[in-house]
Amino acid sequence: xxxxxxxxxxxxxxEVREDMxxxxxxxxxxxxxxxxxxxxxxxxxxxxxxLNGKPVPSCITLAVKADGAEIMTIEGISNHPLIDAMVKEGxxxxxxxxxxxxxxxxxxxxxxxxxxxxxxREALSGNLCRCTGYQKIVDAVMAVKGGKxx
Amino acid sequence: MSFKVLVPGSLKEALxxxxxxxxxxxxxxDLLVRIKRGIEDPDLLVxxxxxxxxxxxxxxxGKLEIGASLTHAELLSMDIPPLLKRALxxxxxxxxxxLGTIGGNIVNASPAADSLPPLYVHDAEVRLVSLEGERxxxxxxxxxxxxxxxxxxxxxxxxxxxxxxxxxxxxxxxxVGQRSSMxxxxxxxxxxxxxxxxxxxxxxxxxxxxxxxxxxxxxAEEFLKGKPISEDILRKASLMIEEVVSPISDIRASxxxxxxxxxxxxxxxxxEV
Numbered sequence: 001x002x003x004x005x006x007x008x009x010x011x012x013x014x015e016v017r018e019d020m021x022x023x024x025x026x027x028x029x030x031x032x033x034x035x036x037x038x039x040x041x042x043x044x045x046x047x048x049x050x051l052n053g054k055p056v057p058s059c060i061t062l063a064v065k066a067d068g069a070e071i072m073t074i075e076g077i078s079n080h081p082l083i084d085a086m087v088k089e090g091x092x093x094x095x096x097x098x099x100x101x102x103x104x105x106x107x108x109x110x111x112x113x114x115x116x117x118x119x120x121r122e123a124l125s126g127n128l129c130r131c132t133g134y135q136k137i138v139d140a141v142m143a144v145k146g147g148k149x150x
Numbered sequence: 151m152s153f154k155v156l157v158p159g160s161l162k163e164a165l166x167x168x169x170x171x172x173x174x175x176x177x178x179x180d181l182l183v184r185i186k187r188g189i190e191d192p193d194l195l196v197x198x199x200x201x202x203x204x205x206x207x208x209x210x211x212g213k214l215e216i217g218a219s220l221t222h223a224e225l226l227s228m229d230i231p232p233l234l235k236r237a238l239x240x241x242x243x244x245x246x247x248x249l250g251t252i253g254g255n256i257v258n259a260s261p262a263a264d265s266l267p268p269l270y271v272h273d274a275e276v277r278l279v280s281l282e283g284e285r286x287x288x289x290x291x292x293x294x295x296x297x298x299x300x301x302x303x304x305x306x307x308x309x310x311x312x313x314x315x316x317x318x319x320x321x322x323x324x325x326v327g328q329r330s331s332m333x334x335x336x337x338x339x340x341x342x343x344x345x346x347x348x349x350x351x352x353x354x355x356x357x358x359x360x361x362x363x364x365x366x367x368x369x370a371e372e373f374l375k376g377k378p379i380s381e382d383i384l385r386k387a388s389l390m391i392e393e394v395v396s397p398i399s400d401i402r403a404s405x406x407x408x409x410x411x412x413x414x415x416x417x418x419x420x421x422e423v
Contacts, residue, residue: 001155018155018195021182041183043332045245054223054248060182061249062175064155064197104244125331126243 003067007032008076022058022066023047026073034074034099038128045127048100049073055104057126074099080106085140093131101127105141114145151185157197161308164198165281169304172196176219177249179242180258198306204253206309214314215277218253218307222265225252231314233268233340236323240264243332253307259293259363266293266364267340268323270356274312280305295362319344319352322418326411328402335359336403339415343374350374360395360412367391370416379419388413 004013007030016025026032026049035058038046042060049058050072051065077083082105085091092098101124108115108123115123120141124134156172158164168174173192175181176199184190198204204219207228216225222238226247230238241247241255241264255265256276266289274289281304289310292300301307315321322341327333338358344351353374355367370390377383397408 019151019153040186042179042246042249045243048245051248055245056248057179057245060178060186062155062178062182062195062197064157065199067157108244122331123244125329126245 001064001067003064005066005069005071007066007071008073016063018062018064020063022049022051022056022061022063022071025063025066026058026071032073032075035103036096036099038096038100043126043128044097045100045104046097048103048127050103050107053107053110055107055126072103074103077102077106081144082106082109082140085144086137089136089140089143091132091136091140093129097127097129097131101129101137109141109145115141117142151188151191153185153193153195155195155197157200159200161201161203161279161306164196164201165279165304165306167194167196168306169281174198174306176251176254177221179246179250180254199251203308204306209314212313213311216252216310216312218256218309219251220253221249221251222247222255231268231272231312233271233321233323233342234265236321237264237268237325237340240323240325240331246332252310256289256293256310257299257301257307259295259297259299261296261361261363262335262338262359263364264325264335264338264358267338267356267358269310269312270364270366271340271342271354272312272315273354274310276310277308278302278305279308284308286311290363290366293363315342316344320419324415324418325358326415334402337397337408337411337415339412339418341416341419343419345379348378349376350379351376355391355416357391357395357412357415360397360408362396365394367394369394381417381420384417384420388416391416 026035036046038044040059042057047059048055120138172194175195199219204217206217222241255263275286276292319342325335325338340356343353358364370387392413395412397405399405
């Protein structure tokens with residue numbers, strides 16, 4: 001199937017296999033390797049991308065759903081204060097979960113300008129980190145909230 | 151895993167495909183996982199998310215009609231009954247709620263489906279369509295067992311019909327899981343009730359994850375009507391709930407734990423008063 005979409009602001013037309021996932025499209029066809037393949041079951045969040053502004057697990061999203069849509073991957077989010085805050089707070093260790101975390105959290109911060117720690121933790125419930133234990137990741141979100149419109 | 155996907159733009163086109171050999175897919179949060187695990191191997195998927203009839207959301211002569219392909223996240227931003235809102239907010243994660251649909255949650259017919267206890271309390275109905283026509287069934291007749299429904303070949307769940315409770319009802323939704331978010335429920339309860347001078351004037355109780363389907367605790371409901379909201383009375387009701395459930399032991403919890411917890415959950419009404 002031939003699909004058309006915008007990814008990180010760029011218009012693309014691509015021929016895809018219909019049983020291809022959005023994750024395969026992003027990594028294997030478009031060679032954007034920032035988005036990670038983790039559990040492949042929609043549970044770990046490593047493959048999170050924004051589909052029309054909403055975070056989705058790309059490993060259980062069909063590539064054909066990208067037709068006519070706007071996709072944002074970690075490569076399109078290079079200039080967000082959350083990234084600086086995560087570095088400053090030490091919220092990255094092995095880094096494998098970070099692209100999915102950041103992609104999800106960027107959209108969360110757009111929706112909730114002033115979240116509580118509890119709300120941040122709920123928002124992160126679909127992103128697994130096996131290194132840092134979330135504390136520093138939540139700290140980074142709390143450091144950036146309110147300051148993001150500077 | 152090798153299949154074709156068609157994305158019909160009209161209901162009629164979708165029903166024609168489904169009457170032939172297609173399998174409907176909406177969010178795909180369960181179906182694609184089953185396909186990846188090799189549990190299902192369809193050769194044609196019919197993406198039903200571009201059909202406007204399945205995105206219906208309207209209140210008409212006292213009834214709310216909810217289109218089957220509305221996602222949990224979409225419904226959470228709409229004016230839906232409080233019990234349903236609470237339950238949908240506890241489904242999966244943000245990511246899953248953006249993909250998963252209420253129709254998918256129903257048709258999967260998991261005893262642990264978070265949307266089902268509220269729908270049972272509301273005595274919701276499902277509207278099913280096929281090329282032959284349309285039928286409306288109570289949700290409790292539609293769901294037959296774990297993963298089993300009365301959906302016929304070529305039939306599609308179009309929408310869910312329910313009535314709002316009057317303003318003086320109170321609601322409880324509790325989900326017991328191994329963690330508070332992104333978790334499959336071990337036991338859950340949805341309650342709608344109305345008090346009149348400290349007595350239960352009306353009460354409806356549904357339980358999830360403690361029987362082959364979500365169930366209503368009719369005996370406990372009847373017992374509670376006209377009785378005061380007190381610990382003593384609730385203890386008796388909790389024993390009736392323990393009798394009506396038929397839980398299983400699995401990796402999440404034992405049968406005995408589920409039975410005890412489902413009885414205890416009715417005490418939640420004390421916290422809401």
